[in-house]
Amino acid sequence: MATAKKLRGSELLAHKWTERDLTSLVDLEHDGVSLVEFFPKGIPAPDGGSGTWHVKSDAMIKFLEKLLRQEKIPGIRIFPKGIPPVVDQFDINFTAGSAQER
Helix, strand or coil, rough: CCCCCCEEEEHHCCCCCCHHHHHHCCCCCCEEEEEEEEEEEEEECCEEEEEEEEHHHHHHHHHHHHHCCCCCCEEEEEEECCCCCCEEEEEEEEEECCCCCC
């Protein structure tokens, strides 16, 4: 099992999330996508956070495209909701910046 490289110095600063990065992440809502919870970390200067989006199944592709176009991409976990084989919606939990495990 490989261990993750611990970031230090200027490498750490280059990977630091800003309030602008978090704002663009929270603003990913569109038709079929809703941010149901968001917990910022680093008050008064937010540098991370976690939350959950509810994404309808027909909006998933558009949502992922918008997420991948972001300057910084958070860690995500996707949970399908519904009775198999039909998925009604996805719950997407995310962690960004200082809220992410290193």
